[in-house]
Amino acid sequence: MYFNQANFDIRCEWGQQGIEQLTAISDVVIIVDVLSFSTCVEIATSRGATIFPYCWRDHTAREFAQTIDAELAEKRGTSRYSLSPASLLQIDSGTRLVLPSPNGATLSLATETTPTLAGCLRNCRAVALAAQHYGQSITIVPAGERWPDGSLRPAFxxxxxxxxxxxxLTGQFASHLNGRLSPEAQAAVAAYQSxxxxxxxxIQQCSSGRELVEIGFEQDVALAAQINVSDCVPKLVNDAYINCNSER
Known part of the structure; x- marks a missing residue:
């Protein structure tokens, strides 16, 4: 296939098609949804919570939470926990939380049996370190957002x-990985370095950041923009994210 970047060790492709085209030939998949699913998952699991991704923000989310004896994250500002990183800063260890998200959660549940990690700026080094233990074929999937018509909006x-x-990955693990980045992954590195x-x-000035700041969630943007402040590695196990670094 032309589109699965199979000639390279470290690949990067957007959204659902990234999952569908690359997962089957990957040793591990890293889901990146900085504002805000992956950041929420990192913060919550670093405190010992278990996060259940869920695709829909509707009545079925509450029904699902009830069936697994979990709490439900609801709309920002309307409940104790939400898709707001700041709302999860004091979450108790052992909390079971359903976290609906049309982007990061939906992608997480689409990777089937391929090991899946949640990555963000806060834990990028820790996730890179963990990913290389699964093998050399590493796929990074930036989630993106949705335009009103449902199409993918690549998110800065x-x-x-x-x-x-x-x-x-390339900076620290060149002795373990061949370290060959696809052009798509190289472009992502260039964006970060810039x-x-x-x-x-x-992050504050990009479209997603401006949206959150204008509705009063600047702290969420500040939390999401922190780089390498966490060694938490959220791994999807039985359709729920846990901190796999706590097992080591």
Missing amino acids: EDLVGAGAIAQA VQSNLFDA
Whole structure:
């Protein structure tokens, strides 16, 4: 296939098609949804919570949460927990939380049996370190957002997050990996390098960041823009994310 980047060790492709084209030939998949699914998952699992991705923000989410004896993250500002990283800063260890997201959660549940990690700027180095234990074929999937017509909107912050992870892979693990980045992964690295000296400003000023700031969630943007502040590695196990670094 022309589109699966199979000639390269470290690949990068957007959204659902990235999952469908690359997962079957990958040793591990890293889902990157910086604003805000992956950042929420990192913060919550770093505190010992278990996060259940869920695709839909409707009545079925509550029904699903009830069937697995879990709490439900709801709309920002309307409940204790939501798709707001700040709402999860004090989450209790052992909490079981259903986290609906049309992007990061949906992609997480589409990888079938391929090992799946949640990556963001906060844990990019830790996720890169963990990913190389699964093998040499590593796929990074920036989630992106959705336009009103349902089509994919490539999101700047997810491209930057993917680039941070790809750079960490090639920079630290060249002795283990061949380290050959696809052109798509190289472009992600270039995007990250172009803003790494002023990361917060760039994330705050991109479309997704401006949206959150304008509705009062600047703290979420600030949390998402922090780089390498966590060694948490959320891994999808039985359709739920847990911190696999806590097992080591």
